[in-house]
Each structure stands twice: as C-alpha cells, then as structure tokens.
Amino acid sequence: MILHIAIKKDWEMAKENDEYRGDTLDSEGFIHCSTPKQIDGVAQHLFKGKKDLVLLEIDEKKVRPEIKYEDAGNGKLYPHIYGPLNTDAVINVRDFYVE
DSSP, X not given: OEXXXXXXXXXXXXXXXXXXXXXXXXXXXXXXXXXXXXXXHHHHHHOTXXXXXXXXXXXXXXXXXXXXXXXXXXXXEEEEEESOEEGGGEEEEEEEOOO
16 A cells, blocks of 8 residues: 545545546656655655645555656655556545644
8 A cells, every 4th residue: 555645625626537646747747655654754744734635545556557666865765656546546535634
C-alpha cells in the first residue's frame, strides 16, 4: 500500500472522472506518494496546519500507470505515480489534518 495526501475537493472531482491527477502530475510529470512509514514526515513537512485534506490509501497492484521509487534528494525512496491515478486503485479515503 502507498499513500497520498490530497485536497478534498480535488479528490471529489477525480471520482467523477475516474482518474486523479493531483497537483503535480502536470507540473512535475508524476503524483507524489509515500509509504506508511514516510507519511508522518511528509505531512509535517508539507501539510502542517492545512485543512480540507484527505488521505488516499492506494493498492499498488491496481495502479495502471508506472510507479517508480525515487530519491527525493534526502536519500529516501518515495513512490511516484507516472500518470493519472485510476480511482479504483484507491481502497480507502479518510479525512486528514496535520496540526
């Protein structure tokens, strides 16, 4: 399983189109994700104090685009989805807030 923090309204729109692009697919060429062990650090670093977020739990085996584990410049490998995420690969969604 991999995880992705999404803006709630973006996820709601994605469900209507059966694909999620996130906020980086067009600008960086991939959707940033994390492993369960990485998610707390990512959340604290990038999303502290932000509201209206959801956490997507993604079944890697159901993701249609290629997933590459790549160094984010800190020596740690993070999963990146190279294409729109098919929404049927998301197995759970929950509200998410980082204090």
